[in-house]
Amino acid sequence: MNKIRLILLLGLCIFIAILSIGYVTVGMDEKQPEETETTTQQPETSTAAENSTAESSTAEETTAENTTAQTTVAQTTAQPVTMGNNYEYAYAGFNPSVAVVDSEKWNLLLVNQAYILPDGFTVKTAEVSGSSQTMDYRVVPHYNDMVAAAKADGISLIPISGYRTVERQKGNFERKIDYYETLGYSKAQATQLASKIILMPGTSEHNAGLAMDFGTDGNTSLTETFANTDAFKWLSENAADYGFILRYEKETQDITKVTYEPWHWRYVGVDAAKEIVAQGVTLEEYLGMA
Numbered sequence: 546m547n548k549i550r551l552i553l554l555l556g557l558c559i560f561i562a563i564l565s566i567g568y569v570t571v572g573m574d575e576k577q578p579e580e581t582e583t584t585t586q587q588p589e590t591s592t593a594a595e596n597s598t599a600e601s602s603t604a605e606e607t608t609a610e611n612t613t614a615q616t617t618v619a620q621t622t623a624q625p626v627t628m629g630n631n632y633e634y635a636y637a638g639f640n641p642s643v644a645v646v647d648s649e650k651w652n653l654l655l656v657n658q659a660y661i662l663p664d665g666f667t668v669k670t671a672e673v674s675g676s677s678q679t680m681d682y683r684v685v686p687h688y689n690d691m692v693a694a695a696k697a698d699g700i701s702l703i704p705i706s707g708y709r710t711v712e713r714q715k716g717n718f719e720r721k722i723d724y725y726e727t728l729g730y731s732k733a734q735a736t737q738l739a740s741k742i743i744l745m746p747g748t749s750e751h752n753a754g755l756a757m758d759f760g761t762d763g764n765t766s767l768t769e770t771f772a773n774t775d776a777f778k779w780l781s782e783n784a785a786d787y788g789f790i791l792r793y794e795k796e797t798q799d800i801t802k803v804t805y806e807p808w809h810w811r812y813v814g815v816d817a818a819k820e821i822v823a824q825g826v827t828l829e830e831y832l833g834m835a
């Protein structure tokens with residue numbers, strides 16, 4: 546009997562032990578997900594922390610990048626970036642810098658073969674007195690004063706060509722390229738030849754609304770013969786008083802890259818015009834950008 550009791554007791558102990566192990570095991574199973582969750586949460590928490598750290602550091606980096614970008618823009622003001630291989634006439638060896646458009650020094654904007662108006666450049670224009678020709682609206686009052694003063698002196702100044710869109714300039718330029726190609730020149734040669742006669746789109750002062758090509762009674766052909774007229778003589782003596790200068794002189798072609806154009810008058814403002822005339826320099830030299 547004792548043996549049987551002992552065996553039963555042992556069996557009971559084993560049963561209890563199995564139950565206990567089972568309970569503990571089940572308990573562990575139940576707990577495990579919690580632990581897993583906790584374990585999972587921790588990485589989440591740390592990930593979140595990392596993310597926020599990452600975000601803030603990214604934000605800092607972005608801010609740093611912005612600052613760098615601003616610095617670059619500031620540097621651009623001093624040293625314009627060139628168009629590089631993206632420029633549509635790069636195949637002909639042209640690589641102009643992007644002209645710096647300064648809203649406060651708009652009258653001193655330099656555009657030429659080396660400095661091109663930025664993409665999307667716009668200018669608010671207005672008609673000049675007695676004509677459908679337009680210019681930058683800020684120039685128009687000075688233009689009107691000058692033409693009225695000339696008229697009072699018995700001189701006729703006829704506006705032949707003022708503001709031109711970049712698109713129109715491009716059409717003119719490409720027609721000239723086509724013309725030279727029909728003569729048998731390569732596209733690159735044709736483009737170089739065209740550039741000597743028509744400024745490339747975005748590099749003409751007419752695209753900026755800052756220049757007017759003048760004729761006068763009996764001479765509206767825009768040829769060098771305009772230099773022999775009373776109108777040219779009057780402009781040479783008086784235009785600076787109204788902020789205009791002769792832009793492309795006979796002796797300055799090496800600097801301006803444009804042939805002599807006695808009919809082309811550019812607004813730069815009265816102070817600059819008087820200084821430029823007094824110093825006998827080109828706009829390029831006056832701006833230190835020759």
Ligand SMILES: [Zn+2]
Nearest residue numbers: 756757758809
């Ligand atoms: Zn012109």
